[in-house]
Amino acid sequence: MLVLILVLRLFFIQIVERPYLYEKALSQWMRPELKSTRGGIFSRNGVLLLDTERKKVAFISPGWLKDDEKNLLIEGEIIKADDFKQPFIKITEPQKINILEKLEKISPGIVIYNEIERYGEEALATHLIGLAGKSGIEKKYDAILSQSKKNEEIFFDGIGQPIKGSIREKDKNNWGVYLTIDEKIQKKIEEIMDEEVKKGAVVVLDAKTGEILAMASRPNFKQKFVENFLNDPDSPLLNRALMPYIPGSVFKLVVLSAALEEKLSDLNEVFNCPGFIKVGGNIFKCTSYKNGGHGQITLRDALAYSCNVVFIELGRRVGKEKIIEYAKKYGLGEKVLDEIPEEKPGNVPDPKSLYYQDLGNISIGQGKIQITPIQVAKMMLTIVNDGQEINPHVVKKIINKDGEVVFDDRFVDYRGNRVISKENADKIKETLRAACLYGSAVKANLPGESKSAGKTGTAELGDNTTHAWFVGYYPYDQPEYVVSILLERGGSGPSNAAPLFSKIIREITNF
Numbered sequence: 001m002l003v004l005i006l007v008l009r010l011f012f013i014q015i016v017e018r019p020y021l022y023e024k025a026l027s028q029w030m031r032p033e034l035k036s037t038r039g040g041i042f043s044r045n046g047v048l049l050l051d052t053e054r055k056k057v058a059f060i061s062p063g064w065l066k067d068d069e070k071n072l073l074i075e076g077e078i079i080k081a082d083d084f085k086q087p088f089i090k091i092t093e094p095q096k097i098n099i100l101e102k103l104e105k106i107s108p109g110i111v112i113y114n115e116i117e118r119y120g121e122e123a124l125a126t127h128l129i130g131l132a133g134k135s136g137i138e139k140k141y142d143a144i145l146s147q148s149k150k151n152e153e154i155f156f157d158g159i160g161q162p163i164k165g166s167i168r169e170k171d172k173n174n175w176g177v178y179l180t181i182d183e184k185i186q187k188k189i190e191e192i193m194d195e196e197v198k199k200g201a202v203v204v205l206d207a208k209t210g211e212i213l214a215m216a217s218r219p220n221f222k223q224k225f226v227e228n229f230l231n232d233p234d235s236p237l238l239n240r241a242l243m244p245y246i247p248g249s250v251f252k253l254v255v256l257s258a259a260l261e262e263k264l265s266d267l268n269e270v271f272n273c274p275g276f277i278k279v280g281g282n283i284f285k286c287t288s289y290k291n292g293g294h295g296q297i298t299l300r301d302a303l304a305y306s307c308n309v310v311f312i313e314l315g316r317r318v319g320k321e322k323i324i325e326y327a328k329k330y331g332l333g334e335k336v337l338d339e340i341p342e343e344k345p346g347n348v349p350d351p352k353s354l355y356y357q358d359l360g361n362i363s364i365g366q367g368k369i370q371i372t373p374i375q376v377a378k379m380m381l382t383i384v385n386d387g388q389e390i391n392p393h394v395v396k397k398i399i400n401k402d403g404e405v406v407f408d409d410r411f412v413d414y415r416g417n418r419v420i421s422k423e424n425a426d427k428i429k430e431t432l433r434a435a436c437l438y439g440s441a442v443k444a445n446l447p448g449e450s451k452s453a454g455k456t457g458t459a460e461l462g463d464n465t466t467h468a469w470f471v472g473y474y475p476y477d478q479p480e481y482v483v484s485i486l487l488e489r490g491g492s493g494p495s496n497a498a499p500l501f502s503k504i505i506r507e508i509t510n511f
Ligand SMILES: [Zn+2]
Pocket: 273, 275, 286, 287, 288, 293, 294, 295, 306, 307, 308, 309, 310
């Protein structure tokens, strides 16, 4: 009712007491003030990942209101008398805007337009994308993204009042950074992690190109309300996919690679596991310790069952120099991506800093080694691609403000060095398949089939908690996806991370 009264009374004022000197006001333009927007950040399919919102706001310019109109707005509790000292009043409350929308048509003192809020509540890949100018893609490509084509323009008059009818919408805002992210896979991964992962990270790569199809970290944060997350002790702003963690048994792939490449063992060599092994005064137990050890076991099955004893014995045979050399060949200990400023390199120690007794730890991925989930994904990508290094990447295309394509990943060769031979890559793939067929990773399979391949890891932190790892690919015969999973203090690889791989693959192959 109030609205109706306001409208009627305003209308009356307009008709009876016209006209406003609108044309005169227009001639008073002193300077156009341009409201600029940043370039967008899109998925590989051109879907805006920011959930950018357009929100109605109203400007009231007291200088263009008649006294009657001012009184009406005060009566209607839309503004207070004091507000009229300002050149204009910005209104954002939806209820007030509903009323003002009805008055807008008949009063030049009221201007309503859509204001852009860059980040919405449903924004995806928030850790990867980061915050404008501060982190992630937003920081790395700030120079491009802030070139700002003027998307919307409002002209203000000489005393700073927005001029009615001066808003022009310009381009379609389809310029900016296009990521390799697949929005459907990203969304699915985020939903799964919201249900199942308190702390941790998941990376999904295209198994052929190394394109990052999804990258997610938990706990999550919302850019829109970033101030609520800054002091959270669980550090939700950290992109855990790019942070270093003790790898545990996923590191056995490095030791196995070194042993095969240096021809120091082969998959059929038979070892003996009594359940424990002594290295320089330290005793290391195998997971089979309580059952009296694995006994006679081939190297193939030692990887499949993740036997610590065999890998420590193998590590002693290979030696610290070669273990570290192959870790570095796989890119462990150095940043994987060019695109994310906050990525950490992790730690692969100098062999000179390692003593004989450290060999036991290193051989099973414990001790001084720390690597990131993206590095682990890259290592698996190399194995899947027959030992040929491929550098993962996350930017597909960049279009500048003038609509010119200034970067296109089709013209970049992401291949790096050969890390291991195809023959040995095939052998490692055989063991990764065995791990899922009958070894420590059987829970990585989808219900009713066995097409997964991969390696579990359970990294001991010395306080009775463990990081759970799984890194694998699917399907084993025609790999489409490489997935790296880290659950920070999240249990064990076989019981927690491997089943998550199964769930992820089930969901993303089911669109
Ligand atoms: Zn064993």
